[in-house]
Ligand SMILES: Cc1cc2nc3c(=O)[nH]c(=O)nc-3n(C[C@H](O)[C@H](O)[C@H](O)COP(=O)(O)O)c2cc1C
């Protein structure tokens with residue numbers, strides 16, 4: 072199920088008619104971004120783009136640039152090599168429900184699940200495609216980050232940004248690995264910013280090293296099986312290894328290879344590895360950056376990443392994305408994540424039927440959740456529960472609707488919201504941590520969130536009249552009109 076390389080994923084996209092090759096020179100300074108933005112905003116997310124002649128300061132780069140490779144439901148499924156994201160969700164649901172088998176068929180199913188989980192554990196290897204070409208900073212001053220086709224995305228960005236960086240770090244106390252997708256602003260050929268925000272695991276690992284006064288090894292990988300990048304964006308609980316999760320997703324354990332200049336391991340088949348370190352206490356202004364909020368995030372101090380080596384495959388492709396006013400590629404990444412983890416939400420809240428983060432809310436601003444409501448104030452219980460779950464803490468607005476409302480139909484949700492709520496009675500405003508990128512709260516990282524109970528009201532919810540009935544045609548009339556319409560069209 073796994074891809075041997077990022078290129079083989081691009082081949083699969085091309086075979087599926089999901090990739091456009093662009094053979095003419097296009098510059099990495101704004102032009103690839105503008106081209107990709109139009110593609111991402113075309114119906115259904117457009118196609119993936121492969122810029123075969125990306126130019127940097129007018130000079131053709133050695134490496135092509137791939138962008139929007141996960142920017143549709145179809146491409147997201149192709150990235151994980153599955154027919155449908157729901158297949159993974161079903162598998163996770165099965166594992167969560169796993170119990171001692173009571174008959175042979177159940178036993179067989181469990182066994183197969185066990186094998187998949189066994190496959191998930193990473194293995195160590197010595198030879199790696201990502202080491203085909205090795206540039207150590209100490210003895211190879213000719214090659215630097217300036218040789219990579221790194222994009223400048225928006226006119227007022229503080230510089231070029233690596234946008235699909237899989238950042239590998241280790242907890243110095245437990246040795247636990249983490250991989251997070253954090254952007255990196257290029258300062259010069261050997262130095263970048265490291266934009267792990269306050270609430271992210273990379274930042275927590277960093278804090279441990281700073282407390283010990285130790286230099287922190289950091290490895291950044293680009294490309295390889297897209298399952299790696301997807302796993303790096305997934306809001307897994309702290310301590311759950313993204314590479315184990317990626318191995319589970321692609322049904323094949325990941326081959327890990329030791330880095331050349333630091334004591335960390337990375338997937339052997341990625342396209343590029345940037346090896347380096349973060350020095351305790353060193354901070355430098357990062358930004359501005361045209362962010363997925365649709366606004367520029369202001370300049371702020373972030374840790375600095377110092378490069379010690381760049382290694383790459385001989386046939387490396389540079390993977391990129393851009394973020395901005397929705398809809399963008401990242402919506403489809405987040406959407407796949409919510410669908411895959413729906414069983415986990417349902418396990419915690421059995422009343423949850425469906426849930427989505429619509430594109431307009433750029434991840435955290437808006438959540439639609441449908442529930443099977445049985446008792447008074449249950450919608451509020453679900454909101455508070457979600458606000459307490461990992462990165463769901465950032466959810467600015469949560470709208471809870473009844474189970475018969477399709478959360479993927481924003482128009483239907485807004486109808487329920489408008490029709491079913493009395494604002495004073497059916498809303499709640501709470502205090503919670505805010506996403507670092509949210510510019511609306513008066514102060515960064517803290518703010519208020521609002522929940523809307525758009526479900527039908529039960530006795531005990533201060534609704535003093537009988538709840539009316541939603542209009543619905545009879546099945547018989549519907550079938551008859553289906554038949555009649557077939558005669559005229
Ligand atoms: C395209 C894209 C860019 C992102 N950029 C950042 C970033 O610069 N900083 C950050 O902290 N999170 C960023 N994120 C979100 C993190 O990848 C996400 O919160 C992830 O779960 C963090 O992993 P962690 O919990 O292991 O830290 C980005 C996500 C996407 C999809």
Ligand SMILES: [Mn+2]
Pocket residue numbers: 249250251272306307308309310311313
């Ligand atoms: Mn993590």
